[in-house]
Amino acid sequence: MTGAELTIDLLAKHGVKDVFGYPGGAIMPIYDALYGAPVKHYLTRHEQGAGFAAVGFARSTGKLGVCFATSGPGATNLITALADAMMDSVPLLAITGQVPTAAIGSDAFQEIDVLGMSLSCTKHSYMVERPEDLAEILQEAIHLAQTGRPGPVLVDIPKDIQMAQVPFHPWLAAEDTLPKLDPNQVAIANQILSEAQRPVAYVGGGVQAADAQNELMQFLEKTHMPAVTTLKALGSVLPDYEYDLGMLGMHGGKAANLAVQECDVLVCIGARFDDRVTGNLSKFAAKAKVIHLDIDAAEIGKRKPVKASLVADLKTSLPQLDCFVTPDEWLLHIESMMKEHAWRYDYPGEKVFAPYLLNQLSQKMPKTGVVCCDVGQHQMWVAQHMKFSHPSNHLSSGGAGTMGFGLPAAIGAQVARPDDFVITVSGDGSIMMNIQELATIRRNNLPVKILILDNQRLGMVRQWQQLFFEGRYSETNLSDNPDFVQLAAVFGIPGQTVTRADEVDTAIDALVNSQGPYILHVCIDDKENVWPLVPPGAANDEMMTETVK
Amino acid sequence: MKHTLTIALKNQSVAVERFLRVARHRGFDLTKMNLEMAEDAFRVTMTVVSDKPIHLLTSQLNKLVDVKHVTLESQLQQQAI
Numbered sequence: 001m002t003g004a005e006l007t008i009d010l011l012a013k014h015g016v017k018d019v020f021g022y023p024g025g026a027i028m029p030i031y032d033a034l035y036g037a038p039v040k041h042y043l044t045r046h047e048q049g050a051g052f053a054a055v056g057f058a059r060s061t062g063k064l065g066v067c068f069a070t071s072g073p074g075a076t077n078l079i080t081a082l083a084d085a086m087m088d089s090v091p092l093l094a095i096t097g098q099v100p101t102a103a104i105g106s107d108a109f110q111e112i113d114v115l116g117m118s119l120s121c122t123k124h125s126y127m128v129e130r131p132e133d134l135a136e137i138l139q140e141a142i143h144l145a146q147t148g149r150p151g152p153v154l155v156d157i158p159k160d161i162q163m164a165q166v167p168f169h170p171w172l173a174a175e176d177t178l179p180k181l182d183p184n185q186v187a188i189a190n191q192i193l194s195e196a197q198r199p200v201a202y203v204g205g206g207v208q209a210a211d212a213q214n215e216l217m218q219f220l221e222k223t224h225m226p227a228v229t230t231l232k233a234l235g236s237v238l239p240d241y242e243y244d245l246g247m248l249g250m251h252g253g254k255a256a257n258l259a260v261q262e263c264d265v266l267v268c269i270g271a272r273f274d275d276r277v278t279g280n281l282s283k284f285a286a287k288a289k290v291i292h293l294d295i296d297a298a299e300i301g302k303r304k305p306v307k308a309s310l311v312a313d314l315k316t317s318l319p320q321l322d323c324f325v326t327p328d329e330w331l332l333h334i335e336s337m338m339k340e341h342a343w344r345y346d347y348p349g350e351k352v353f354a355p356y357l358l359n360q361l362s363q364k365m366p367k368t369g370v371v372c373c374d375v376g377q378h379q380m381w382v383a384q385h386m387k388f389s390h391p392s393n394h395l396s397s398g399g400a401g402t403m404g405f406g407l408p409a410a411i412g413a414q415v416a417r418p419d420d421f422v423i424t425v426s427g428d429g430s431i432m433m434n435i436q437e438l439a440t441i442r443r444n445n446l447p448v449k450i451l452i453l454d455n456q457r458l459g460m461v462r463q464w465q466q467l468f469f470e471g472r473y474s475e476t477n478l479s480d481n482p483d484f485v486q487l488a489a490v491f492g493i494p495g496q497t498v499t500r501a502d503e504v505d506t507a508i509d510a511l512v513n514s515q516g517p518y519i520l521h522v523c524i525d526d527k528e529n530v531w532p533l534v535p536p537g538a539a540n541d542e543m544m545t546e547t548v549k
Numbered sequence: 550m551k552h553t554l555t556i557a558l559k560n561q562s563v564a565v566e567r568f569l570r571v572a573r574h575r576g577f578d579l580t581k582m583n584l585e586m587a588e589d590a591f592r593v594t595m596t597v598v599s600d601k602p603i604h605l606l607t608s609q610l611n612k613l614v615d616v617k618h619v620t621l622e623s624q625l626q627q628q629a630i
Contacts, residue, residue, distance in 0.1 A: 115563060119570050124614040127563075144614065298608035 003134050004029035004162040007095065008037045010138045016066050018042065018057065018415050020050040024070025025110060027097025029162035031068075042415060042444060045436035047074050049408040051081020051094070052434070056412025058090050059395045060370050060422075062211060064146055065090065065412065070097045072110030075156070076117065080402060082152045083121040087399025088232060089209055091150035093141055098127065100160040114156045123151030131164040139171035148178055149296040150209055179297060181312045181320060189291045189308035190322045196265035198330045200285075201225045202248070202277075205232035205398070206270015206294060208391035210314035216269065217241070222323045226334045228256040230271050232398040235388030243326075243334055249277040250534045251380040254341035257532075257540040259334060260285050267321075268292045270314050273303035274399065283539035293317045343385060350500050351525045354378065354453050355385045357504050358425070361451070362386035364512050369393065369421035370413045374406035374430030377459040380530045382425050404433025407450070411437060414446045421512070423449035428481050429458045438491040441517050449511055450495070450519040452484050455526040463529045467544070468536070488519040495519030551580070551596060552603045556610060557617040558591040564615035565591065571613065572597055577606050590617060 001009070007030055011019065020042045023031040034041050044050040047069040058065030065085075069078045075096040085092040098104065099111040118125035124144050126137045137155055145153040193199065207216050213236055220227055220241060227237045228248040237244045245256035260266065266288040271277070278284040281303060290306040292299070293314055300309040310317040347353035358381050365371075367389055373379040373396040388394040395413060397405040410424035431452050441448050455462075458476040465473050485495045495518050498507045504522075511520045532543035558564040565584065572579060577597040585592045597606065603621060610619045 116566070119563075119567055120574065296612070298612055300608075301602075302605060302608075 001166060001168065002029065002033065002162065003131060003157065003164055003166045004033035006135060006166050006168060007138060007157070007162070008033045008039055010135065010142070011066060012038050014064070014142050016064060019066040019068060020044055020053040020057070020412065021068030022047050022050055022070070022074060023068075024074045024097065026071035026099055026159045027068060027074070027162070029159060030095065030097065030157070041068075042411070042440065044408065044411070045439045046434065047077035048080055048404065049411070049434050049437045049440065051078045051092075052084070052405055052408035053412035053415070053440075054092055054094075055081055055085050055090050055405075056372060056395055056409030057416040058085075058092055058412075059088075059409070060392050060413035061416045062208065062392060063091070063416070064093055064142065066093045066095070068095050070110065071099055071114065072112045074110075075114040076112060079117060079121060082118065082154065084397055084400040084402045084405065085152035086121050086123065088397070089150050089205060090152065091146040092152040093145050094152060094154040096154065096156045097162065098156045098158040101129070101158045102160070104158065114154070118154045118156075121152070122154050125154040125156070127156040128158065128161050131161050131166040134161060134166050135168045136171045143173050147173070178313065179295065179311045181310060181317055185308050185310055186320045189310060192265055192289050192291060192307055193267075193321060193324050196324070197327055198263045199223075199225050199265040199267060199326055200259050200263040200288075201227040202230075202260065202266055202268045202271055203227055203233045203236050204230045204269060204271020205391070206314050207233055207236040210270065210295065212270075212314035212318060213390065215315055215318040219318050219321060224326045224331060225267070226259055226326070226331070228252070228260055230274070230277055230398070231383055231396055233271070233391055234383055234394045234396075235391040238389060239387040243331065245334070245338065247383050249274075249540070250279065251384065251530050251532065252540070253343075253384065254532055254543060254545070255334070255337040257534070257543060258337055258341075260288075261539065261541040263288045266290050268294070269318065270294055272299045278303070279534040279538055279540040347501070350502070352498065352501050352504055352522055354381050354522075354524050354528060356501075357453075357508070357522060358382055358385040360505060361423075361508050361512075364508050365423065366421045369423065370395065370410070370417065372406045372410040372413055372422065372424045373397070374424070374426040374433075375401045375403045376427045376430060377455070377463065377528075377530050378425055378427045378430075378453040380460075381453075403430040406430060407434050407437045408440075410448045411440055411446060414448050415444075421449070422447070423451060425451045425453070427459060428452055428454040428456060428478055428484070431484070435487070438488060438493060441493065442491045445516065447514075447516050449514065449517065450488070450493070451511065452519065452521045453524050454481065454484065454521060455524050455528065456481060457526050459526075460530070462526075466529070467533070484521045485519060493517045493519055495521060497521040497523065499523040550600065550603070551598050553594065553596045553622040554607065554610075555620040555622070556593045556595070558593060559615045559617060560586070560590055561615055564613070565593070567613050567615055568593070568610055571609050572606060575606055575609055576601050
């Protein structure tokens with residue numbers, strides 16, 4: 001068996017049925033082995049598209065996402081997707097071709113030190129140096145990507161090793177090296193909880209990574225603890241939970257941020273005190289004792305000191321927290337804040353109000369549907385105004401904030417979940433970053449829906465220029481955008497443009513009920529901003545809510 | 550604050566690049582380093598300076614797949630020597 005054949009064979013043995021990629025010189029033996037193999041390959045139109053499709057596949061299923069690229073520029077085009085997967089802890093395997101072993105270090109055609117480039121954007125990476133190492137490396141890579149805190153792993157395989165005869169040795173993971181709960185820390189955490197008067201659960205992406213939504217909901221339902229959620233964790237707390245405060249942080253809901261600022265115990269469940277969550281860190285939850293549950297010991301005390309740390313898989317650690325019931329006085333206060341600061345969708349005028357549109361979409365689309373966002377104002381409106389019943393139904397580039405994420409991620413999600421409704425919600429800026437992937441949708445007849453909220457601006461940057469740069473609108477005007485419906489039509493994708501508020505409901509019906517791919521292009525007010533906003537350097541209770549136009 | 554660490558690495562040259570990258574990125578300046586190749590591992594002793602708590606470095610180093618273990622010599626011990 002050649003190295004290339006072994007690579008495909010091992011993927012198939014590990015249950016990988018779908019991969020995304022783009023061929024080229026140094027990975028041709030692997031593409032040759034793919035020919036007729038039981039692993040289906042989806043050709044994207046750019047390696048970054050392949051990387052994000054694999055991320056979308058992984059995030060919408062919890063399974064390993066796999067992407068291929070050739071050496072040199074093929075591999076460098078994957079780097080952004082690797083970095084994105086690193087920031088958001090996504091189980092991803094990237095396999096890249098490399099120039100033959102003898103040519104490495106000679107500045108050969110399409111030779112780039114991909115191993116060197118991968119160091120800061122992967123959980124681990126390899127360059128295979130000997131044919132006899134290939135089987136072990138691939139098996140270890142597949143294991144590492146999905147174990148502990150998940151992340152991207154890259155395997156760079158020189159062309160001669162792909163073509164060489166290679167032995168197969170089964171590889172077994174070393175004894176379970178995952179952290180074990182410290183009973184003393186569990187006791188301290190339970191002692192703190194027993195004295196809590198105003199507790200809040202701060203829920204992060206670890207819940208999806210650990211597949212611990214059931215354990216989370218059991219904990220919340222028993223304790224009635226008010227819950228706030230990070231961008232990445234949206235959907236972890238079920239939408240009908242009585243004390244679901246939604247997203248916290250820079251564009252979080254007012255009730256969510258105020259609850260955290262006022263709490264006396266903050267139970268951090270698989271989150272990492274990201275700066276977009278905390279605002280001014282020294283003023284974040286300043287009165288709270290922190291209990292931190294995370295599988296990654298390096299997150300404990302990284303940004304915020306803790307009183308107790310439960311370093312383990314959340315499936316194990318969450319049930320260790322004793323049941324206690326949140327005091328009524330605090331819950332009454334939470335309820336009153338939720339009422340006072342509820343989102344409003346009444347909006348004067350004829351223009352389309354994006355929050356209303358997204359809220360309507362959320363109500364009309366199937367509950368099992370997947371929403372893949374791009375990055376910017378529309379992303380925050382989705383987080384604020386749409387409801388999700390599982391984190392695998394909301395894919396948003398959180399840590400990296402990568403524009404161009406949405407369309408290829410939706411392709412990956414649709415491949416992974418062919419019977420589910422999959423939509424990308426994008427902006428007129430973001431959609432152009434990986435627009436070439438419309439060809440992948442057409443090539444594979446994927447029924448991906450596309451919603452573009454078009455304000456003819458790089459809206460979030462424009463908003464900051466308005467608020468913090470004295471209205472100097474440097475390079476954010478996109479009024480020369482192409483006609484997006486006409487553009488999609490060239491790729492065989494039908495759709496329509498709407499410009500008025502009274503067209504929204506009918507247009508959403510057309511989008512939701514369309515059979516194949518569909519584009520809904522919505523022109524919105526170019527002066528609309530995302531509110532509330534915690535300005536730079538401010539505490540989360542110092543939100544700007546004023547509607548500045 | 551100055552700290553001296555001993556790191557045992559798997560026998561791979563890229564492992565050295567990995568931990569140096571982590572030290573730089575996490576805000577620890579290298580002031581001294583010694584690397585020896587033992588039978589089955591690289592053994593590195595390095596001194597770093599930072600105003601950040603040292604656990605922010607050791608916890609990140611411990612996550613590296615190539616790192617077998619990290620031992621920290623406390624500042625006090627260092628002064629006694």
